[in-house]
Structure formats: structure tokens, C-alpha cells
Amino acid sequence: MKRPEARVRPAQLPPVRISPARRRTFQRRLLSWYRRHRRDLPWRRTRNPYHILVSEIMLQQTQVDRVVPKYREWLARYPSLEALARAGAREVREAWYPLGYNIRPVRLRDIARAAIRRHGGKIPSTRDGLLAFRGIGPYTAGAVLSFAYRQDAPILDTNVRRVLRRVFLGDRATPSEKFLWRLSEALLPRGNAYDFNQALMDFGATVCSARRPRCPACPLSRQCVSYPLANPSAAGSGGPGAWKGCSVDGP
Numbered sequence: 001m002k003r004p005e006a007r008v009r010p011a012q013l014p015p016v017r018i019s020p021a022r023r024r025t026f027q028r029r030l031l032s033w034y035r036r037h038r039r040d041l042p043w044r045r046t047r048n049p050y051h052i053l054v055s056e057i058m059l060q061q062t063q064v065d066r067v068v069p070k071y072r073e074w075l076a077r078y079p080s081l082e083a084l085a086r087a088g089a090r091e092v093r094e095a096w097y098p099l100g101y102n103i104r105p106v107r108l109r110d111i112a113r114a115a116i117r118r119h120g121g122k123i124p125s126t127r128d129g130l131l132a133f134r135g136i137g138p139y140t141a142g143a144v145l146s147f148a149y150r151q152d153a154p155i156l157d158t159n160v161r162r163v164l165r166r167v168f169l170g171d172r173a174t175p176s177e178k179f180l181w182r183l184s185e186a187l188l189p190r191g192n193a194y195d196f197n198q199a200l201m202d203f204g205a206t207v208c209s210a211r212r213p214r215c216p217a218c219p220l221s222r223q224c225v226s227y228p229l230a231n232p233s234a235a236g237s238g239g240p241g242a243w244k245g246c247s248v249d250g251p
């Protein structure tokens with residue numbers, strides 16, 4: 001489940017400086033964990049930008065296990081942007097049930113219509129092109145760019161935000177959205193953003209979870225300034241003074 005998106009544009013931000021050794025170790029351990037533990041989700045078997053956009057809009061405010069059956073059902077009913085663009089607002093709201101937040105299916109239908117009108121029936125492959133749609137914020141743009149178009153685009157959702165904060169800053173740190181976007185960008189392995197971003201999200205959902213982080217079994221424990229985290233967001237772990245190997249110009 002992802003929270004509503006803040007309007008931060010990562011491409012316009014100066015980079016975070018992080019030591020190459022620390023970055024490589026983080027990438028290697030995370031990707032190694034992902035190869036063994038990745039979740040098998042239907043939107044990971046496609047590169048269709050429309051299908052990936054549907055999954056990302058559904059995942060806003062809704063848990064993965066509720067999204068999976070609705071994702072399949074939606075694509076059976078609206079297999080293309082053209083099919084969705086022809087639908088009425090009431091019809092798409094009914095098709096969306098019971099996911100809730102019913103502005104989402106109408107916005108998705110509007111995106112389909114605008115993509116046909118402005119982009120010849122294609123979902124754009126540029127950040128600015130995606131952000132021009134109502135309902136697509138920086139996270140969703142980064143997800144479409146990295147998952148559908150395999151571009152080296154960072155993402156920052158609830159899970160990624162929590163993992164980066166805990167590993168590099170400490171669980172009680174309060175970095176800005178801008179800083180976290182820059183950190184997400186700085187950590188990306190060039191040419192492998194797809195796996196890396198999926199790994200960050202899976203890791204945050206299943207290992208470094210909000211309430212029950214599995215620190216003793218965590219493959220990132222030796223890098224993590226919050227380790228061991230016994231009482232998330234309450235115990236004395238981290239804070240700005242705990243930043244290790246992460247040279248920055250301010251959170």
C-alpha cells in the first residue's frame with residue numbers, strides 16, 4: 001500500500017554523495033536477497049506500460065493481496081487503453097469495487113483518454129510526460145519508467161522510504177522527501193533499476209516492515225545504523241548523528 005504522492009521531482013535535485021564501497025555493498029546484498037525471495041506478482045510478468053500503470057494506481061492505498069485479483073479482473077475487462085477510454089465514469093467505479101478511493105478508476109480512465117488524445121494511444125516514456133497526467137505523481141512516474149521502460153529511474157514509496165531511513169539514517173531520523181529521493185537515486189545500480197526498485201519494495205514489505213522488522217535475519221544488518229531495531233520508531237536508534245558512509249549536504 002502506498003500513501004498519496006508528494007510533488008518532488010527527483011531529476012531536478014543535486015546528488016547525494018555516498019561512498020562507492022557502501023553503495024556497492026548495499027546493492028549486492030539487496031539484489032542477492034531479492035533473487036532468493038522475490039514475490040511472484042502478475043505485474044512483474046509484463047512490460048506493458050498500461051498494465052503496469054494499472055497495478056501502480058491500484059496499489060495506491062490498497063494492499064497487494066487485495067490488488068492481485070482485481071488487477072486480473074480489470075485487465076480482462078479493459079485489456080487496452082482504448083477499451084478503458086470508452087468506459088463511463090459510473091462503469092469504471094463499479095468495475096473497481098471493492099478497492100475503494102473511487103477517484104482512482106476515473107483518473108485512470110481519464111489518463112487513457114488523454115494518452116490517446118495527446119500521445120497516439122501510448123503511455124509516455126518521459127518523467128515530464130507522465131507527471132503531466134492528473135493522478136500520476138513522482139513515485140508512479142518512477143515506477144512506470146523503471147518497470148515498463150527499464151530506465152534508471154528512482155522510486156520512493158512507503159516501503160522504500162522506511163528502508164532507506166533505517167539503513168542510512170536511523171529509525172527516528174526525519175529526512176526530507178527531497179533528501180530521500182536523492183538517496184534513492186544515488187543508490188541505483190545503473191542498468192538494473194528494475195530489479196533494484198522491486199527489491200527495495202519487497203524488502204520493505206517482508207523484512208524491514210513497519211511494525212516487525214526481522215533484524216536478526218536481515219542481510220543488511222551489518223550496514224544498517226538502526227540494527228538491532230527492537231521497538232520501531234520508539235527506541236533510541238539512529239538520528240542525524242548516526243549517518244555512516246553517507247556524505248550529504250543536509251537532509
Ligand code: SF4
Binds near residue numbers: 208213215
Ligand atoms: S537490520 Fe532491521 S532495521 Fe535494519 S534494514 Fe534490517 S530489518 Fe530493517
